[in-house]
Amino acid sequence: xxxxxxxxxxxxxxxxxxxxxxxxxxxxxxxxxxxxxxxxxxxxxxxxxxxxxxxxxxxxxxxxxxxxxxxxxxxxxxxxxxxxxxxxxxxxxxxxxxxxxxxxxxxxxxxxxxxxxxxxxxxxxxxxxxxxxxxxxxxxxxxxxxxxxxxxxxxxxxxxxxxxxxxxxxxxxxxxxxxxxxxxxxxxxxxxxxxxxxxxxxxxxxxxxxxxxxxxxxxxxxxxxxxxxxxxxxxxxxxxxxxxxxxxxxxxxxxxxxxxxxxxxxxxxxxxxxxxxxxxxxxxxxxxxxxxxxxxxxxxxxxxxxxxxxxxxxxxxxxxxxxxxxxxxxxxxx
Amino acid sequence: xxxxxxxxxxxxxxxxxxxxxxxxxxxxxxxxxxxxxxxxxxxxxxxxxxxxxxxxxxxxxxxxxxxxxxxxxxxxxxxxxxxxxxxxxxxxxxxxxxxxxxxxxxxxxxxxxxxxxxxxxxxxxxxxxxxxxxxxxxxxxxxxxxxxxxxxxxxxxxxxxxxxxxxxxxxxxxxxxxxxxxxxxxxxxxxxxxxxxxxxxxxxxxxxxxxxxxxxxxxxxxxxxxxxxxxxxxxxxxxxxxxxxxxxxxxxxxxxxxxxxxxxxxxxxxxxxxxxxxxxxxxxxxxxxxxxxxxxxxxxxxxxxxxxxxxxxxxxxxxxxxxxxxxxxxxxxxxxxxxxxxxxxxxxxxxxxxxx
Numbered sequence: 062x063x064x065x066x067x068x069x070x071x072x073x074x075x076x077x078x079x080x081x082x083x084x085x086x087x088x089x090x091x092x093x094x095x096x097x098x099x100x101x102x103x104x105x106x107x108x109x110x111x112x113x114x115x116x117x118x119x120x121x122x123x124x125x126x127x128x129x130x131x132x133x134x135x136x137x138x139x140x141x142x143x144x145x146x147x148x149x150x151x152x153x154x155x156x157x158x159x160x161x162x163x164x165x166x167x168x169x170x171x172x173x174x175x176x177x178x179x180x181x182x183x184x185x186x187x188x189x190x191x192x193x194x195x196x197x198x199x200x201x202x203x204x205x206x207x208x209x210x211x212x213x214x215x216x217x218x219x220x221x222x223x224x225x226x227x228x229x230x231x232x233x234x235x236x237x238x239x240x241x242x243x244x245x246x247x248x249x250x251x252x253x254x255x256x257x258x259x260x261x262x263x264x265x266x267x268x269x270x271x272x273x274x275x276x277x278x279x280x281x282x283x284x285x286x287x288x289x290x291x292x293x294x295x296x297x298x299x300x301x302x303x304x305x306x307x308x309x310x311x312x313x314x315x316x317x318x319x320x321x322x323x324x325x326x327x328x329x330x331x332x333x334x335x336x337x338x339x340x341x342x343x344x345x346x347x348x349x350x351x352x353x354x355x356x357x358x359x360x361x362x363x364x365x366x367x368x369x370x371x372x373x374x375x376x377x378x379x380x381x382x383x384x385x386x387x388x389x390x391x392x393x394x395x
Numbered sequence: 396x397x398x399x400x401x402x403x404x405x406x407x408x409x410x411x412x413x414x415x416x417x418x419x420x421x422x423x424x425x426x427x428x429x430x431x432x433x434x435x436x437x438x439x440x441x442x443x444x445x446x447x448x449x450x451x452x453x454x455x456x457x458x459x460x461x462x463x464x465x466x467x468x469x470x471x472x473x474x475x476x477x478x479x480x481x482x483x484x485x486x487x488x489x490x491x492x493x494x495x496x497x498x499x500x501x502x503x504x505x506x507x508x509x510x511x512x513x514x515x516x517x518x519x520x521x522x523x524x525x526x527x528x529x530x531x532x533x534x535x536x537x538x539x540x541x542x543x544x545x546x547x548x549x550x551x552x553x554x555x556x557x558x559x560x561x562x563x564x565x566x567x568x569x570x571x572x573x574x575x576x577x578x579x580x581x582x583x584x585x586x587x588x589x590x591x592x593x594x595x596x597x598x599x600x601x602x603x604x605x606x607x608x609x610x611x612x613x614x615x616x617x618x619x620x621x622x623x624x625x626x627x628x629x630x631x632x633x634x635x636x637x638x639x640x641x642x643x644x645x646x647x648x649x650x651x652x653x654x655x656x657x658x659x660x661x662x663x664x665x666x667x668x669x670x671x672x673x674x675x676x677x678x679x680x681x682x683x684x685x686x687x688x689x690x691x692x693x694x695x696x697x698x699x700x701x702x703x704x705x706x707x708x709x710x711x712x713x714x715x716x717x718x719x720x721x722x723x724x725x726x727x728x729x730x731x732x733x734x735x736x737x738x739x740x741x742x743x744x745x746x747x748x749x750x751x
């Protein structure tokens with residue numbers, strides 16, 4: 062990053078951050094429970110009656126925080142993978158983390174477990190799937206490392222999807238099947254503070270190494286040989302990126318269910334803003350992703366009498382946007 | 396009479412007897428026609444010995460009317476449900492579901508069972524009519540659709556009772572249902588809409604899945620004289636995801652659920668603590684043995700839940716002892732004589748302590 066661009070970049074970062082903060086405050090004033098914006102903000106700071114405080118602090122605030130967290134996490138993981146695989150069409154579930162988390166959650170629902178256990182199963186399923194992918198890909202010889210990873214990810218993801226479908230067939234159609242369906246569509250409808258506390262450190266644990274290594278990861282985008290020439294150990298960095306991105310994605314998927322398109326689309330928007338350099342792409346993706354998912358989730362809980370599943374909205378908004386992105390030839394890639 | 400004449404006579408008599416016998420045989424195997432709830436005219440054999448129930452609701456309908464013709468359960472009976480199903484039938488094989496959301500019954504397996512009749516109890520919309528026609532064409536087995544709406548229960552009992560050759564039992568049960576409905580309607584006639592309890596049905600492990608007003612999964616709420624708070628007011632139906640904020644805002648006076656996990660934690664959950672039903676301790680857990688009392692599946696099993704909810708919603712007016720009602724219901728409908736322990740287990744369950 063040259064000194065000449067630092068000023069504008071920093072300003073942009075600040076502007077984005079302030080914008081997201083305002084969006085968050087705005088989202089806290091919106092919801093089915095009738096509170097004026099003034100009442101809502103007062104309740105946030107502990108004024109007003111107990112019920113209003115519970116609604117704002119106990120329900121809306123965790124949900125807003127969860128939306129910011131999930132959006133930032135998915136976008137950061139997506140940006141990392143797109144840089145790592147040198148491919149703009151990669152999303153965080155490329156190595157099967159969503160499919161694995163989905164399978165874990167479905168097993169939990171199928172066994173009629175409590176919510177906490179379903180989340181733990183999802184988290185473990187996501188990590189397990191990627192672990193399996195890395196082990197199998199490492200065992201495959203005579204081929205391009207990255208290609209082996211991606212292909213194994215496709216295979217393991219497909220197997221996890223098949224197992225999920227099998228459980229759907231076996232599930233009680235009057236009880237478990239709807240629960241499974243809703244979970245696989247993603248939602249923050251039942252987010253409580255207890256859901257966020259375990260997810261937050263896990264996401265930070267994944268984000269910190271990515272931030273610290275952002276320059277080296279950037280070098281990795283040049284290709285393994287160039288990276289080696291510059292003294293970057295490609296294999297090790299790749300392993301760290303995969304571990305971190307998987308941890309991030311599995312944690313938020315455990316909280317929110319399967320939410321697609323965020324990790325794929327947001328890095329593109331970030332690239333349009335600050336270019337392809339991973340060092341800038343990562344933080345900007347995280348901030349934009351946080352704001353984006355906050356807006357989408359606020360729509361999900363307010364546009365209809367009932368909750369609209371998050372995964373449906375992110376796809377409905379994300380897919381046309383992505384087509385436009387492709388058509389307009391804005392790569393932001395070079 | 397000459398020998399030859401006698402022979403001729405004997406021959407004629409024999410022939411006549413044979414002809415008569417043949418005629419009698421054809422008439423006994425002769426088909427009757429029946430008009431199902433979708434208005435389809437279906438030819439069914441005079442005598443029904445085996446019935447394939449296309450899904451859980453139909454299996455319960457057939458079981459209460461005539462258990463000996465049931466070819467199997469769509470899903471095998473679980474150990475905790477077994478005491479509430481009569482002995483020979485609790486071990487019937489699992490046959491899968493034929494239509495609906497995820498048909499996993501194989502048509503060849505259905506043919507192997509050689510049912511005289513396939514019964515589908517539930518939706519009679521065009522999709523199901525089409526499916527029924529196709530299966531009937533493909534297998535040659537008569538397939539009848541029976542309207543599964545709660546309000547249509549007496550009609551369903553009469554229709555299927557007649558089809559299965561037990562019209563008296565169909566009539567008996569239909570009258571019993573009508574009596575239950577009438578008892579409730581007498582109470583509801585004196586209870587204006589705004590005095591009826593506002594009820595939320597909590598489904599799913601977090602209790603935030605519910606059925607909109609009028610959905611097949613929640614119609615029991617209205618039938619028992621409650622007002623479903625999940626009412627968008629535009630006639631939409633079906634299962635939806637709700638948010639805790641919506642539940643809070645609608646502040647139901649009563650919550651019903653069959654999910655043990657949800658019920659176990661709802662009283663300790665700070666999110667739910669402020670809701671009127673939770674504050675008043677009116678979150679009720681429905682037993683699910685042998686079948687759910689309020690839903691799961693939406694079939695005749697809901698009659699037990701109807702009596703239970705009526706007692707919970709209108710304790711003053713609904714004059715009945717739940718234990719005796721359960722005993723009578725299980726006897727009459729499920730062909731079992733529950734022991735005192737079996738009844739204890741059900742009642743404790745309905746008071747929030749499910750069997751471990």
